[in-house]
Amino acid sequence: MLVNGKHYRTIWLDESGTTVSIIDQTKLPYSFEFATLKTLNDACHAISSMQVRGAPLIGATAGYGFALACQVSSTDEALLAAKHQLIAARPTAVNLAWAANRLYDHVMPFDHDQRTAAAYACAAQICDEDVNVCESIGDYGLTLIENIAQSKPGPVNILTHCNAGWLATVDWGTALAPIYKAHQAGLDVHVWVDETRPRNQGAFLTAWELASHNIPHTVITDNAGGHLMQHKLVDLCLVGTDRTTATGDVCNKIGTYLKALAARANDVPFYVCLPSSTVDWEISDGLTEIPIEQRSGDEIRIMQGVTSSGQVAKIELFPEVSPVRNDAFDITPAELVSGLITERGIVEASREGLRELFPELALDVA
Ligand code: MRU
Numbered sequence: 001m002l003v004n005g006k007h008y009r010t011i012w013l014d015e016s017g018t019t020v021s022i023i024d025q026t027k028l029p030y031s032f033e034f035a036t037l038k039t040l041n042d043a044c045h046a047i048s049s050m051q052v053r054g055a056p057l058i059g060a061t062a063g064y065g066f067a068l069a070c071q072v073s074s075t076d077e078a079l080l081a082a083k084h085q086l087i088a089a090r091p092t093a094v095n096l097a098w099a100a101n102r103l104y105d106h107v108m109p110f111d112h113d114q115r116t117a118a119a120y121a122c123a124a125q126i127c128d129e130d131v132n133v134c135e136s137i138g139d140y141g142l143t144l145i146e147n148i149a150q151s152k153p154g155p156v157n158i159l160t161h162c163n164a165g166w167l168a169t170v171d172w173g174t175a176l177a178p179i180y181k182a183h184q185a186g187l188d189v190h191v192w193v194d195e196t197r198p199r200n201q202g203a204f205l206t207a208w209e210l211a212s213h214n215i216p217h218t219v220i221t222d223n224a225g226g227h228l229m230q231h232k233l234v235d236l237c238l239v240g241t242d243r244t245t246a247t248g249d250v251c252n253k254i255g256t257y258l259k260a261l262a263a264r265a266n267d268v269p270f271y272v273c274l275p276s277s278t279v280d281w282e283i284s285d286g287l288t289e290i291p292i293e294q295r296s297g298d299e300i301r302i303m304q305g306v307t308s309s310g311q312v313a314k315i316e317l318f319p320e321v322s323p324v325r326n327d328a329f330d331i332t333p334a335e336l337v338s339g340l341i342t343e344r345g346i347v348e349a350s351r352e353g354l355r356e357l358f359p360e361l362a363l364d365v366a
Contacts, residue, residue, distance in 0.1 A: 001166040001173075001180065003032060003212055009171050011052065011060050011127060013120070018071060020064045024051045025167060029208035030306050037061075040069035040082050047089040047096070050199065054168020055242045055278050056130050059095030062086045063123030066103040067116065074115035079104060091291045092251060092329050094243040094280045099126055127170045133275045133343040134172035141178025141238065141273060141341045142185065148235050149187050155216065156182070157235045159192040159225055162253035163201035164240025164273065165209040174273040175238040176209065178341070183215050191217040192228060196253060198299040198326065222255050226262035237263050237270040238341075244272070244279050246362060248334030248349030249286030254327055260336040272332075272349065273341040279354060281363050286331040297324030 001008070011022050014036070024035040026049065035051055037043050043065025046052045052061045069082035086100040106122045107115045148156045162168075164175035172180065182189045191210055196202035203219050210217040220228070228234050237259055243251040250256070250272050263270035283289040301324055304314045337349035347353035355362035 001171060001209070001213065009127070009131070010057050010167055011064065011170060013064070013124065017120075018068075020061075020068070022046060022052050022061065023167065025053060025205060026051050028167075029204050030312065037064065037068060039072070040065050040085060043068060044085055044089045047086075053201070054163060054240070055093035055095040056134070056169040056174065056275055057167070058090060058093045059099035059277060060123070060127050060130055060170050062089075062096050062099040063103055063126040064120075066100060066107075067119035067123045070107065070116040070119040074107070074112050074119075076108070079107065079115070090293060092242050092293045093278075095275075095277050098277050102126070130170040130275065130277075131172060133277075134166075134169050134174060134177050136343040137174055137273050137275065137341055138172055138177030138181040140343075140346050141271070142181040144236065144269070144271065144341075144346070145178055145182040145187060145189065146185075149182075152235070155188040155190040157190050157192060157233055159194070159228070159234045159237045159259065159268075160206060161194040161202065161222075161225075161237075161239050161256050161259055162196045163205035163209070164238075165206055167205050167209060168240060169275075173209075174240040174275065176206070177273065178238060179210075179215065180213065183213065189215065191215060192225070192234060193217050193219045194222050194225060194255065194259070195219055196255065197222055201253070225259050226266075229262050229266035229268050234263075234266075234268050237268060239270075239272055241272050241274045241278055242329055243286075243290055244274055244340070244349075245283045245286045245289065245334075246279065246281045246354060246365075247284045247351045248337060248340065248354060249284075249290075250332040250334070250337055250349070251286055251290045251292075251329050252332065254330050257330040257332045257336075260332040263338075264336050269338040270336065271339050271341050271346075272337050275343055276358050276361060279358070279361070281361055284351070284365070286333065290329075290331065292330070293328040295326045295328045297326055300324045300326050
Protein backbone atom coordinates (compact mmCIF):
# COMPACT_ATOMS: atom_id res chain seq x y z
CA MET A 1 0.00 0.00 0.00
CA LEU A 2 1.02 3.65 -0.09
CA VAL A 3 3.10 5.75 2.28
CA ASN A 4 3.45 9.36 1.14
CA GLY A 5 2.27 8.25 -2.28
CA LYS A 6 4.96 5.54 -2.63
CA HIS A 7 4.17 1.83 -2.71
CA TYR A 8 5.69 -0.36 -0.01
CA ARG A 9 5.51 -3.90 1.18
CA THR A 10 6.21 -4.59 4.85
CA ILE A 11 9.16 -6.89 4.11
CA TRP A 12 11.48 -7.18 1.14
CA LEU A 13 14.79 -8.68 0.05
CA ASP A 14 17.52 -6.04 -0.26
CA GLU A 15 19.44 -5.46 -3.48
CA SER A 16 22.32 -7.49 -2.00
CA GLY A 17 20.02 -10.51 -2.38
CA THR A 18 20.85 -11.66 1.13
CA THR A 19 19.74 -9.20 3.82
CA VAL A 20 16.10 -8.36 4.37
CA SER A 21 14.40 -5.06 5.15
CA ILE A 22 11.30 -4.52 7.25
CA ILE A 23 9.23 -1.55 8.29
CA ASP A 24 10.02 -1.17 12.01
CA GLN A 25 6.49 -1.06 13.44
CA THR A 26 7.69 -0.15 16.93
CA LYS A 27 8.52 3.31 15.57
CA LEU A 28 5.08 4.04 14.09
CA PRO A 29 3.06 6.25 13.96
CA TYR A 30 5.59 9.02 14.62
CA SER A 31 8.46 7.74 12.54
CA PHE A 32 8.51 5.62 9.37
CA GLU A 33 11.74 3.65 9.65
CA PHE A 34 13.23 0.48 8.26
CA ALA A 35 15.32 -2.16 9.97
CA THR A 36 17.68 -4.65 8.37
CA LEU A 37 17.64 -8.34 9.21
CA LYS A 38 21.02 -9.96 8.66
CA THR A 39 20.77 -13.09 10.76
CA LEU A 40 18.31 -15.64 12.10
CA ASN A 41 18.61 -13.93 15.48
CA ASP A 42 17.66 -10.60 13.93
CA ALA A 43 14.52 -12.21 12.45
CA CYS A 44 13.58 -13.83 15.77
CA HIS A 45 14.13 -10.56 17.60
CA ALA A 46 12.01 -8.66 15.05
CA ILE A 47 9.18 -11.12 15.67
CA SER A 48 9.37 -11.25 19.46
CA SER A 49 9.88 -7.49 19.92
CA MET A 50 7.01 -6.81 17.48
CA GLN A 51 9.04 -4.81 14.97
CA VAL A 52 7.02 -7.07 12.71
CA ARG A 53 3.69 -8.41 13.89
CA GLY A 54 0.38 -9.75 12.65
CA ALA A 55 0.09 -13.43 11.80
CA PRO A 56 0.77 -13.30 8.03
CA LEU A 57 3.77 -10.97 8.34
CA ILE A 58 5.21 -13.04 11.17
CA GLY A 59 5.03 -16.01 8.78
CA ALA A 60 6.75 -14.10 5.98
CA THR A 61 9.50 -12.97 8.37
CA ALA A 62 9.99 -16.55 9.53
CA GLY A 63 10.48 -17.53 5.88
CA TYR A 64 13.29 -15.04 5.40
CA GLY A 65 14.67 -15.81 8.88
CA PHE A 66 15.08 -19.41 7.79
CA ALA A 67 16.84 -18.31 4.59
CA LEU A 68 19.22 -16.15 6.64
CA ALA A 69 19.98 -19.19 8.80
CA CYS A 70 20.74 -21.29 5.70
CA GLN A 71 23.41 -18.81 4.70
CA VAL A 72 25.38 -19.53 7.85
CA SER A 73 24.92 -23.29 7.83
CA SER A 74 22.62 -25.54 5.88
CA THR A 75 23.37 -28.81 7.66
CA ASP A 76 20.38 -30.89 8.72
CA GLU A 77 21.05 -30.10 12.39
CA ALA A 78 21.40 -26.36 11.84
CA LEU A 79 18.18 -26.13 9.87
CA LEU A 80 16.21 -28.13 12.40
CA ALA A 81 17.50 -25.82 15.13
CA ALA A 82 16.62 -22.74 13.05
CA LYS A 83 13.10 -24.02 12.54
CA HIS A 84 12.61 -24.57 16.27
CA GLN A 85 14.10 -21.20 17.18
CA LEU A 86 11.71 -19.44 14.82
CA ILE A 87 8.66 -21.32 16.05
CA ALA A 88 9.53 -20.37 19.64
CA ALA A 89 9.70 -16.63 18.86
CA ARG A 90 5.97 -16.11 19.52
CA PRO A 91 3.49 -18.83 20.46
CA THR A 92 0.05 -17.87 19.18
CA ALA A 93 0.07 -16.94 15.49
CA VAL A 94 0.05 -20.24 13.63
CA ASN A 95 1.52 -18.74 10.44
CA LEU A 96 4.87 -18.75 12.19
CA ALA A 97 5.01 -22.53 12.49
CA TRP A 98 3.31 -22.89 9.11
CA ALA A 99 6.04 -20.88 7.36
CA ALA A 100 8.97 -22.37 9.31
CA ASN A 101 7.74 -25.90 8.55
CA ARG A 102 7.11 -25.03 4.91
CA LEU A 103 10.65 -23.70 4.49
CA TYR A 104 12.17 -26.68 6.27
CA ASP A 105 10.19 -29.24 4.27
CA HIS A 106 10.95 -27.46 1.01
CA VAL A 107 14.67 -27.07 1.58
CA MET A 108 15.66 -30.40 3.12
CA PRO A 109 15.48 -32.51 -0.08
CA PHE A 110 18.01 -30.21 -1.81
CA ASP A 111 21.77 -30.79 -1.78
CA HIS A 112 23.49 -28.67 0.86
CA ASP A 113 24.93 -26.21 -1.65
CA GLN A 114 21.49 -25.53 -3.11
CA ARG A 115 19.56 -25.09 0.12
CA THR A 116 20.18 -21.39 0.59
CA ALA A 117 18.90 -20.46 -2.87
CA ALA A 118 15.89 -22.75 -2.39
CA ALA A 119 15.11 -21.08 0.95
CA TYR A 120 15.22 -17.54 -0.43
CA ALA A 121 13.00 -18.57 -3.35
CA CYS A 122 10.48 -20.19 -1.00
CA ALA A 123 10.44 -17.14 1.31
CA ALA A 124 9.83 -14.85 -1.67
CA GLN A 125 7.02 -17.12 -2.82
CA ILE A 126 5.35 -16.95 0.60
CA CYS A 127 5.44 -13.15 0.37
CA ASP A 128 3.98 -13.05 -3.14
CA GLU A 129 1.28 -15.54 -2.24
CA ASP A 130 0.34 -13.50 0.81
CA VAL A 131 -0.17 -10.41 -1.31
CA ASN A 132 -2.46 -12.27 -3.72
CA VAL A 133 -4.37 -14.02 -0.95
CA CYS A 134 -4.99 -10.78 0.95
CA GLU A 135 -6.14 -8.99 -2.18
CA SER A 136 -8.57 -11.80 -2.79
CA ILE A 137 -9.89 -11.51 0.79
CA GLY A 138 -10.41 -7.85 -0.01
CA ASP A 139 -12.45 -8.66 -3.12
CA TYR A 140 -14.74 -11.08 -1.27
CA GLY A 141 -15.15 -8.77 1.71
CA LEU A 142 -16.00 -5.92 -0.62
CA THR A 143 -19.23 -7.70 -1.58
CA LEU A 144 -20.45 -7.47 2.02
CA ILE A 145 -19.73 -3.76 2.18
CA GLU A 146 -21.44 -3.19 -1.17
CA ASN A 147 -24.57 -4.95 0.08
CA ILE A 148 -24.73 -2.81 3.20
CA ALA A 149 -24.07 0.36 1.19
CA GLN A 150 -27.06 -0.46 -1.02
CA SER A 151 -29.32 -0.99 1.97
CA LYS A 152 -28.84 2.31 3.83
CA PRO A 153 -28.03 5.97 3.27
CA GLY A 154 -24.76 7.48 4.50
CA PRO A 155 -21.45 5.81 5.21
CA VAL A 156 -21.00 2.13 5.98
CA ASN A 157 -19.62 2.16 9.54
CA ILE A 158 -17.15 -0.65 10.10
CA LEU A 159 -15.60 -1.47 13.46
CA THR A 160 -12.20 -3.14 13.56
CA HIS A 161 -9.95 -4.28 16.38
CA CYS A 162 -6.14 -4.31 16.61
CA ASN A 163 -4.31 -3.99 13.31
CA ALA A 164 -5.20 -6.40 10.57
CA GLY A 165 -4.21 -3.99 7.83
CA TRP A 166 -1.35 -4.15 5.36
CA LEU A 167 1.17 -3.74 8.19
CA ALA A 168 0.05 -7.09 9.60
CA THR A 169 0.61 -8.83 6.27
CA VAL A 170 2.98 -8.36 3.32
CA ASP A 171 0.46 -6.06 1.62
CA TRP A 172 -3.28 -5.26 1.57
CA GLY A 173 -4.06 -6.67 5.03
CA THR A 174 -6.83 -9.05 6.03
CA ALA A 175 -9.64 -7.15 7.80
CA LEU A 176 -8.66 -3.85 6.16
CA ALA A 177 -8.35 -5.29 2.64
CA PRO A 178 -12.14 -5.09 2.00
CA ILE A 179 -12.07 -1.52 3.33
CA TYR A 180 -9.27 -0.53 0.95
CA LYS A 181 -11.20 -2.16 -1.88
CA ALA A 182 -14.40 -0.34 -0.92
CA HIS A 183 -12.59 2.98 -0.73
CA GLN A 184 -11.01 2.35 -4.15
CA ALA A 185 -14.46 1.53 -5.52
CA GLY A 186 -15.71 4.91 -4.33
CA LEU A 187 -17.95 3.60 -1.55
CA ASP A 188 -18.58 5.79 1.46
CA VAL A 189 -16.93 3.96 4.38
CA HIS A 190 -16.04 5.07 7.87
CA VAL A 191 -13.97 2.95 10.25
CA TRP A 192 -14.27 2.79 14.04
CA VAL A 193 -10.73 1.97 15.17
CA ASP A 194 -10.43 0.27 18.58
CA GLU A 195 -7.29 1.68 20.20
CA THR A 196 -6.39 -1.89 21.31
CA ARG A 197 -4.66 -1.64 24.65
CA PRO A 198 -2.04 -2.37 25.73
CA ARG A 199 0.10 -2.11 22.57
CA ASN A 200 -2.36 0.22 20.86
CA GLN A 201 -2.07 -1.38 17.43
CA GLY A 202 -5.38 0.25 16.49
CA ALA A 203 -4.47 3.79 17.53
CA PHE A 204 -0.84 3.54 16.38
CA LEU A 205 -1.03 1.38 13.27
CA THR A 206 -4.58 1.01 11.90
CA ALA A 207 -5.28 4.73 12.26
CA TRP A 208 -1.93 5.52 10.60
CA GLU A 209 -2.71 3.20 7.69
CA LEU A 210 -6.17 4.65 7.17
CA ALA A 211 -4.93 8.23 7.46
CA SER A 212 -2.23 7.47 4.86
CA HIS A 213 -4.98 6.39 2.47
CA ASN A 214 -7.40 9.21 3.36
CA ILE A 215 -10.02 6.78 4.60
CA PRO A 216 -12.41 8.35 7.13
CA HIS A 217 -11.89 6.82 10.56
CA THR A 218 -12.29 7.55 14.26
CA VAL A 219 -10.22 6.06 17.08
CA ILE A 220 -12.34 4.84 20.00
CA THR A 221 -11.54 3.31 23.37
CA ASP A 222 -11.67 -0.45 23.53
CA ASN A 223 -14.76 -0.22 25.71
CA ALA A 224 -16.81 1.93 23.33
CA GLY A 225 -17.80 -0.65 20.71
CA GLY A 226 -20.79 -2.12 22.52
CA HIS A 227 -22.18 1.33 23.21
CA LEU A 228 -21.82 2.35 19.55
CA MET A 229 -23.54 -0.86 18.46
CA GLN A 230 -26.48 -0.20 20.80
CA HIS A 231 -26.90 3.16 19.10
CA LYS A 232 -26.87 1.61 15.59
CA LEU A 233 -23.59 3.28 14.74
CA VAL A 234 -21.86 0.09 13.61
CA ASP A 235 -23.01 -1.72 10.44
CA LEU A 236 -20.31 -4.37 10.31
CA CYS A 237 -17.39 -5.69 12.37
CA LEU A 238 -14.32 -6.89 10.46
CA VAL A 239 -11.43 -8.38 12.40
CA GLY A 240 -8.38 -10.50 11.66
CA THR A 241 -7.18 -13.63 13.39
CA ASP A 242 -3.91 -15.10 14.58
CA ARG A 243 -5.10 -18.70 14.59
CA THR A 244 -8.44 -20.25 13.69
CA THR A 245 -9.34 -23.83 14.52
CA ALA A 246 -10.58 -26.32 11.94
CA THR A 247 -14.01 -25.77 13.52
CA GLY A 248 -13.98 -21.99 13.13
CA ASP A 249 -13.08 -20.81 16.65
CA VAL A 250 -11.13 -17.59 16.26
CA CYS A 251 -8.11 -16.56 18.30
CA ASN A 252 -7.41 -12.86 17.87
CA LYS A 253 -6.10 -9.87 19.80
CA ILE A 254 -7.41 -9.60 23.35
CA GLY A 255 -10.79 -7.84 23.35
CA THR A 256 -12.07 -9.40 20.14
CA TYR A 257 -14.35 -11.75 22.07
CA LEU A 258 -16.09 -8.85 23.82
CA LYS A 259 -16.72 -7.20 20.45
CA ALA A 260 -18.24 -10.42 19.12
CA LEU A 261 -20.53 -10.69 22.17
CA ALA A 262 -21.70 -7.10 21.73
CA ALA A 263 -22.19 -7.64 18.00
CA ARG A 264 -24.36 -10.72 18.62
CA ALA A 265 -26.43 -8.88 21.22
CA ASN A 266 -27.05 -6.03 18.80
CA ASP A 267 -27.51 -7.98 15.54
CA VAL A 268 -24.37 -6.54 14.00
CA PRO A 269 -22.66 -8.88 11.51
CA PHE A 270 -19.25 -9.98 12.80
CA TYR A 271 -16.88 -11.33 10.14
CA VAL A 272 -13.33 -12.63 10.47
CA CYS A 273 -10.90 -12.18 7.58
CA LEU A 274 -8.15 -14.76 7.18
CA PRO A 275 -5.79 -16.45 4.80
CA SER A 276 -6.00 -20.25 4.92
CA SER A 277 -2.45 -20.26 6.34
CA THR A 278 -4.00 -18.95 9.58
CA VAL A 279 -6.15 -22.05 10.02
CA ASP A 280 -4.71 -24.66 12.37
CA TRP A 281 -6.25 -27.75 10.78
CA GLU A 282 -5.09 -29.98 13.61
CA ILE A 283 -7.14 -28.46 16.39
CA SER A 284 -10.87 -28.15 17.00
CA ASP A 285 -11.23 -26.36 20.33
CA GLY A 286 -9.86 -22.85 20.53
CA LEU A 287 -10.32 -22.50 24.28
CA THR A 288 -8.24 -25.49 25.27
CA GLU A 289 -5.87 -26.00 22.36
CA ILE A 290 -4.48 -22.58 21.48
CA PRO A 291 -1.60 -21.29 23.62
CA ILE A 292 -2.30 -17.68 24.58
CA GLU A 293 0.83 -15.56 24.62
CA GLN A 294 1.50 -13.92 27.99
CA ARG A 295 3.37 -10.68 27.43
CA SER A 296 5.27 -8.46 29.82
CA GLY A 297 3.27 -6.51 32.38
CA ASP A 298 5.28 -3.46 31.37
CA GLU A 299 3.13 -3.21 28.24
CA ILE A 300 0.21 -2.32 30.54
CA ARG A 301 2.12 -0.36 33.20
CA ILE A 302 4.27 1.78 30.91
CA MET A 303 2.89 4.03 28.16
CA GLN A 304 4.92 5.42 25.30
CA GLY A 305 4.04 8.57 23.40
CA VAL A 306 5.36 11.82 22.09
CA THR A 307 5.70 14.95 24.22
CA SER A 308 4.64 18.40 23.04
CA SER A 309 8.29 19.04 22.15
CA GLY A 310 8.28 16.02 19.83
CA GLN A 311 10.35 13.70 22.05
CA VAL A 312 9.36 10.03 22.33
CA ALA A 313 8.85 9.42 26.04
CA LYS A 314 7.71 6.65 28.36
CA ILE A 315 5.63 7.18 31.46
CA GLU A 316 4.60 4.83 34.25
CA LEU A 317 0.81 4.65 34.67
CA PHE A 318 0.82 2.94 38.06
CA PRO A 319 3.48 1.66 40.46
CA GLU A 320 5.15 -1.70 40.15
CA VAL A 321 3.69 -2.81 43.49
CA SER A 322 0.49 -3.88 41.65
CA PRO A 323 0.92 -7.10 39.69
CA VAL A 324 -0.15 -7.19 36.04
CA ARG A 325 -1.53 -9.96 33.86
CA ASN A 326 -1.20 -9.41 30.12
CA ASP A 327 -2.93 -12.05 27.97
CA ALA A 328 -2.29 -10.98 24.38
CA PHE A 329 -5.14 -12.88 22.69
CA ASP A 330 -8.59 -14.32 23.33
CA ILE A 331 -10.91 -16.86 21.74
CA THR A 332 -14.14 -16.03 19.98
CA PRO A 333 -16.22 -19.22 19.65
CA ALA A 334 -17.34 -20.05 16.12
CA GLU A 335 -21.02 -19.56 16.98
CA LEU A 336 -20.41 -15.83 17.49
CA VAL A 337 -18.81 -15.44 14.05
CA SER A 338 -21.16 -14.52 11.17
CA GLY A 339 -18.70 -15.83 8.60
CA LEU A 340 -15.08 -16.28 7.59
CA ILE A 341 -13.78 -14.23 4.68
CA THR A 342 -10.99 -16.21 3.02
CA GLU A 343 -9.06 -16.10 -0.22
CA ARG A 344 -11.53 -18.58 -1.71
CA GLY A 345 -14.75 -16.98 -0.56
CA ILE A 346 -16.96 -16.37 2.47
CA VAL A 347 -18.08 -19.36 4.51
CA GLU A 348 -19.75 -20.30 7.75
CA ALA A 349 -17.33 -20.54 10.68
CA SER A 350 -17.55 -24.31 11.03
CA ARG A 351 -15.68 -27.45 10.11
CA GLU A 352 -18.10 -28.00 7.23
CA GLY A 353 -17.67 -24.45 5.97
CA LEU A 354 -13.89 -24.59 6.01
CA ARG A 355 -13.82 -28.06 4.50
CA GLU A 356 -16.06 -26.96 1.66
CA LEU A 357 -13.56 -24.29 0.61
CA PHE A 358 -10.33 -26.08 1.49
CA PRO A 359 -10.99 -29.81 1.01
CA GLU A 360 -7.29 -30.55 0.39
CA LEU A 361 -6.27 -28.99 3.72
CA ALA A 362 -9.05 -30.15 6.04
CA LEU A 363 -8.21 -33.31 7.96
CA ASP A 364 -10.56 -36.26 8.13
CA VAL A 365 -12.20 -36.37 11.52
CA ALA A 366 -14.25 -39.35 12.66
O1 MRU B 1 0.17 -9.10 18.77
P1 MRU B 1 0.01 -8.73 17.34
O2 MRU B 1 0.03 -7.27 17.07
O3 MRU B 1 0.96 -9.50 16.44
O4 MRU B 1 -1.45 -9.22 17.04
C1 MRU B 1 -1.82 -9.73 15.87
C2 MRU B 1 -2.73 -8.86 15.22
O5 MRU B 1 -2.32 -7.95 14.54
C3 MRU B 1 -4.15 -9.05 15.39
O6 MRU B 1 -4.51 -9.97 16.30
C4 MRU B 1 -4.79 -9.21 14.07
O7 MRU B 1 -6.10 -8.89 14.22
C5 MRU B 1 -4.62 -10.56 13.43
S1 MRU B 1 -3.24 -10.68 12.39
C6 MRU B 1 -3.84 -10.16 10.82
